Amino acid sequence: MSTHQARAGTLQRLLRQPVTLICLAFLGLQIAIALAAPLIAPYGPNELSVADKLQGPSADHLLGTDDLGRDSLSRLIYGTRTALLASGESVAIGLVLGVGLGIFVGYRGGWWDRIGMRIADVMQSIPALLLALALVAVLGNGLTNAMLAVGLIFAVSFMRITRAVVLAEREKLYVDAARVLGLRPASVMFRQILPNVSPPLIVQASIALGTALLIEATLSFLGVGVDTTAVSWGAMLDASRQHVAEHPLLAILPGAAITLSVLVFNLLGDGLRDAGSPRSAGAARPRKPTTAAAEPTATGPGDPTGTGPAAVTHLTADPVRPAVDAPGAPAPDTAATSGPLAKGPVRLVAREPEPAPADALLRIDGLTVTDPGGAQLVSDVSFHINRGETFGLVGESGCGKSITASAILGLLPRGVTVAAGSIRLQDTELAGLGGEKLRRVRGGRIGMVFQDPGSALSPVHTVGRQLTDAIRAHSDLTRAQAVERAAELLNLVGVPAPRERLKDYPHQFSGGMAQRVVIAGALACDPELLIADEPTTALDVTIQAQVLDLLVSLRERLSMSLLLITHDLGVVADSCDRIAVMYAGQIAEQRTVRDAFAQPRHPYTEALLAAVPHHGAGDEPLATIPGRVPPAWDWPRGCRFNPRCSYATDSCRTTPVPIDIDGVRCLRASELHLAGAR
Incomplete structure (x- = not known):
């Protein structure tokens, strides 16, 4: 189907070029x-006729003859x-x-x-x-x-x-x-x-x-x-x-x-x-949206139209994990409901902290990543992700979140290497893994959703071709069976008319629908762990909420683990079980979402929570963190957050800070009383 569609599009573009x-x-x-x-x-x-040599055009020789009488x-x-x-x-x-x-x-x-x-x-x-x-x-x-x-x-x-x-x-x-x-x-x-x-x-x-x-x-x-x-x-x-x-x-x-x-x-x-090229100026225009193909507002994987009993409501009001108020949070009558992208107060979700089990799905211990110049992009990072858990990795740009995800999948930029540490997916060591063994892990056991769907999809292939290639890379399915599986995946992520959309190119999808296609590709081979690296950055606010709800519902439905990399603490509060706050290539604080938001123990976590917009602020200016994240080759001595921290002392500026048994990297963690989510 996809090949026929591609040929038809090429023919249409060709017919509009008379010179060609x-x-x-x-x-x-x-x-x-x-x-x-x-x-x-x-x-x-080479037929010779000396008698007829060098003749001009005639009835016998329409273009004349040459010096040997051969017909021109x-x-x-x-x-x-x-x-x-x-x-x-x-x-x-x-x-x-x-x-x-x-x-x-x-x-x-x-x-x-x-x-x-x-x-x-x-x-x-x-x-x-x-x-x-x-x-x-x-x-x-x-x-x-x-x-x-x-x-x-x-x-x-x-x-x-x-x-x-x-x-x-x-x-x-x-x-x-x-x-x-x-x-x-x-x-x-x-x-x-x-x-x-x-x-x-x-x-x-x-x-x-x-x-x-x-x-x-x-x-x-x-x-x-x-x-x-x-x-x-x-x-x-x-x-x-x-x-x-x-x-x-x-x-x-x-x-x-x-x-x-x-x-x-x-x-x-x-x-x-x-x-x-479907990207050329003469490319076929994207199909006009219809009622069936419009961006759904509250669809679930079981019912792409959003009208049937399987439609999933907005997961902010999660019936499985009831919301509770954190200590010190506003009373319910003054607090607005907070979805993944709400501009109100961060809403906490009731979860109990879990110890790190011996059979954790992913365990990272002492991960250090260096660039060609020897600078540490990531330093001594350790965390684990349990089965069926949503783990949040937050921090400003440049803190090392995406590098950590790239290290897990062996996608580090050229010249950037894992200098120390271990990355284990159950009993498989991923650090240093390559070749066929790493290929089997990618897609087969770990999937990834990138932040820009327009760049994550090849522009010259139909989405059907891209999905079937991923499916057949890890299975023995025939092409026809892979096409059926691809249609099922598009239906699972809520793409209307999935069989027809398999024939379309990425530019014929809206941003939200394109991200659903990327998610479908990540789920093609039923991965155990799904890494979502800023999956909503390139989308508008309404579509962001839909995509986040889709990820959470798929995680629950497919019993997989989810590593969610984001800047948005509202997303973390609504979706994650535990959280690791990264700053300057290090883990600053790692705790359950409830504890970290109610009683943060690292000043950087407090500063991030203070920067979340909230109701009742009136004309109060939005809180900001002074300065910016330094580059990897210029990490500060001592605590790396000390140049931007209002609680920093001389010891913070000179003494290296290890992470303590409670998962906090701060010399003054036991004496500070930091403000939680408002």
């Missing part, structure tokens, strides 16, 4: 002429076959070798990239025509030998271009998403990255076709291209040199054929690039 259609028609005519040359040529290409029209027809064959051979060699090597060295990087580019530099320093002449001199005349040399030079050009675009493309979020889903490296390179980098390659291939035709004509003109029995436009030009004055048509015909063919190849590349 004309070029395609001309190329199609050339191919037909080349294939049917023996049938349509009035004479053989017949030779022009057979020359078309040679031109297309030469161009196709050289560009095919260049594409297969160059694109394959370019994707590999660009994606792998490191020494592979350095060695590959040094070889490319050496090869590209040799002019293509000179290499072709040298190879012909060694192997002998012949079209295949000449085009092999040209193909090798083209391969270097394709390799450099492919490598350049892959270097930029590999850093995009959809590539990380594909790796998180557990796709094999070859699948990531050739099924995900290659279609996204194909537009410049299409243009380069079309230019190379014209260049190859010119090189073949040049070699034939010089007498070192095709053998004497073959016909070439370049050889026709060579034969016409001595007779241009008496028979100018001999040079005009092959010259015009070469010029038109090169022009068509150059124009065709731009048109095919635009037609093949």
